[in-house]
Amino acid sequence: MSLTTLLVEDDMDLAASLIDYLELESINCDHAFNGLHGVELALENAYDVILLDIMVPGLDGLGVCEKLRREGIDTPILMLTARDTLDDKVAGFSAGTDDYLVKPFAMKELLFRIRALAKRRSSQVKIFTVEDLEIDLHAHEVRRGGAVIHLTPTEWELIKELVSKSPEIVSRRSLERALWGDDVPESNSLNVHLHKLRQKIDGSASVQLIHTAPGVGVSLRGSDG
Template sequence: MNIYALLVDDDLDLAASLMEYLELEGVTCDHAANGVHGLQLARENKYDVILLDVMLPKLNGLSVCSRLRRDGFDVPVLMITARDTLTDKIEGFEVGSDDYLVKPFALKELLLRVRALAKRRSTQPRRFVVEDLEVDTEQHEAIRAGVRLALSPKEWELLEYMAKMSPNVVSRDEMQRAIWGEDLPESNSLKVHMHKLRQKVDKPFPVPLIQTVPGVGFALRKQS
């Protein structure tokens, strides 16, 4: 079967070699040399699999993958990177990648993984439930106690990210990187958006779900 893939890697020589090999094996590749362009192509086109380097200019691969998952894209993502520690791999899987291949790798192994991933869509969950709050990434909606919440784009991104990480605590720095990428907002921007989000998610209901953990960050979970 013909496979349509997106390769996002800023090593142009390596990218050219990978694309040449894959296309000989029936894998048609588009290429982006930075995270912003990669994210744009991923949103505009329908791919069977995305090959995503982690260390990218403008927007790193972890942020690209996280944003695609927040937007409801279920295309399988294969992280290809020189970062080989267990922590690096866990970080990749936590943002929604499906597989992880450490450089340098054999071209045959890359091809086998691409073919395997292309046979299925991502298994990342699309619906998250925290008490009486439902966050549906496929339908792009949040419902609490049967009431659909009218959220701004940034409020939705914040809630979706916390829902995916629930019940874990998300640090302020981690949340800012996940939502704004390398283009960090003004110092009080996160605080303002979180305040507005609380007015919609918690204020109309008897039990608050958005917790502030002093000195750390935020968590979406029932008060203990």
């Protein structure tokens, strides 16, 4: 299956070269010339990876990144820039980027980074939403239907792990490792915590969001997931 990317880049020659190369590798690429158009496309469409130049007109790459994370967009972002100082990289990661590639770069390295990022969702997203559930990962707040849900520290670690892979299934081993590392208790502790979390998140709601795949794991997804 081909990947879909969004390239936000104002250098038209570089953009054309990148798009041609990626399409030869079966990676579809939408293009935005400025930051505001990039935000618009990212909010309207689903992409596997966003390629974001830091020096674009309208709204620079840092501003684009920050806005998308505030909007709950968890698409991995690869920042492309000629700025290579530590301060520049810190600013990029603080804004919500997932990876950093300094110009000039080899096309093969870009391809490798894209394929690696496309296998996961970003951990930089600030707000995650599914159906009427909203999880603010920075403020440690959970709401469903506008009502605040109070989670224990263990339940919070569980929901974070489910969010990081949503809507994919998370294996029981991954959930156990998120809670206890390699020191997993010899009991049904995971089942107990999952049951309590499901009661708080789903309760009597008409749409269930926490789903168990027997023998496989657990997923957090909506009705269309």
